[in-house]
Amino acid sequence: MTITDIRVEDSYPTRIPDDARSIPRQDPTVWGREDDGPMDAATLAAHDERGFSTVEGLLSPAEVQHYWQELVRLSSDEELKADERVITEKKHGEVRSIFEVHTISELIGVLTTDPRILDRARQILGSDVYIHQSRVNYMPGFTGSGFYWHSDFETWHAEDGMPRPRAVSCSIALSDNYPFNGGLMVMPGSQRTFVQCVGETPDNHYRASLKEQRFGVPSEDDVSSLAAECGIDQFTGSAGSALFFDSNVMHGSGNNITPYPRSNIFLVFNSVENTLEEPFAAGRPRPGFIGSREFAPLSR
């Protein structure tokens, strides 16, 4: 290696030609301390160990109802369907996700500075934070398709230029999560391993990847090893519960043939000390509605 080899500076190289390896994480999972927010020492320790933590009833039943109506309103807004931030189901054309929803919906925007959410994100990341990405996800009953195993950070690093895994996602369930309606599966502890992915990122890959992932996909061997080491947990719980999970946790979801739809609000907080650079493994950054480049810290 020479001083000009850019990989020297990249702790998490990915989208490589072949021979993907699993690299130990170089960074903490929890950056803050007990005094910094609402999570007590035991909760923080568990989050550090497993890479995620759940909060039952973060939203009250009345709030769930309120936000559910907002999701219905957004998904039936015909004008909005033409917006590039709205992703439709490959097969049936129904709305599957709406990105940058915290700026589209005032109601959801308010959630980003709600102390129940913001204070936890700040505490986990040990700094001020901003929204890297926000979206609502609709998984319809009967035809909801899942998402294969992946680390969000792998993509955010490769395609958005996020330097380190110092981001945390908050997923708020707006419908009940059963074991059988496509709920999120996570591998506890997997955030401590960065799984390299094979394959050069094509230009404008993001358009297709939002519907079906073809790059940034770990090998079956690596998924098997990680599952053997970590096991698999599934996020079940009532509407209103929230899951905070590390950006590098290996996760995925199955499809949903039940009549029960599954919807959630998804907010990604990134540390202001971890703002985006040039993509580490892609030609140019994805659009701002997928990986924001406005780094002003959130305040209550």
Next chain:
Amino acid sequence: MTITDIRVEDSYPTRIPDDARSIPRQDPTVWGREDDGPMDAATLAAHDERGFSTVEGLLSPAEVQHYWQELVRLSSDEELKADERVITEKKHGEVRSIFEVHTISELIGVLTTDPRILDRARQILGSDVYIHQSRVNYMPGFTGSGFYWHSDFETWHAEDGMPRPRAVSCSIALSDNYPFNGGLMVMPGSQRTFVQCVGETPDNHYRASLKEQRFGVPSEDDVSSLAAECGIDQFTGSAGSALFFDSNVMHGSGNNITPYPRSNIFLVFNSVENTLEEPFAAGRPRPGFIGSREFAPLSR
């Protein structure tokens, strides 16, 4: 209606042009009594109520190992892959099912007269029984695709000419069933409702239907109503456990993106008092390896 209207004699008309209805079942679920076999009165009553019952550890760990090896042997038999009784995965060409496996494999043949299985089947159906269908199912890890909601009896009635729902299936798990690796979902009590399906059965429909169901599919409205009435249970449990379920129970399975494959042996027992006639809603019967026309009763 006139005396020549054949539908007058069919208690379970299906594959109709439109306006599918849900018809109350005309027949018992449990035909035998406590004295007739190993299931006690409470177990029989629960089976009658829910349409299924489970037996933990029906096969011992050593037997599971033995049968697992047999499944591996069968699925890697290249000669067998050319057999029409072997169904391969649509996307990847791997073996998904082997039909009439009780005649292909001596080891599996023995199971059909194993008292732990045969005596329960006889007791539930209240008569001598024969094998209507047998198969092994392989759901691979990562890429296993599920099966949409259906009643087996709807198909056996329409396409095989089974007069009444007096058949019971025994599914023996050869791998652990988690909530998240595509385990069978059943609607308890749904066997009491016959859900008509819309659409005329095309000729030789069975070839495609073994990979993906397009006819004999209940409407989303009917699935929703039934789920609202019955709820959804999921069959989880260790390798070696067995599920006995009524031929008319509404059931289905999701896909499997976990590394954990799911394999089972599936034996369908039909009453010798319920032998096949002409198909009730198809041009000609399906081949014998899918719906047997040899009705000799099984004996130990």
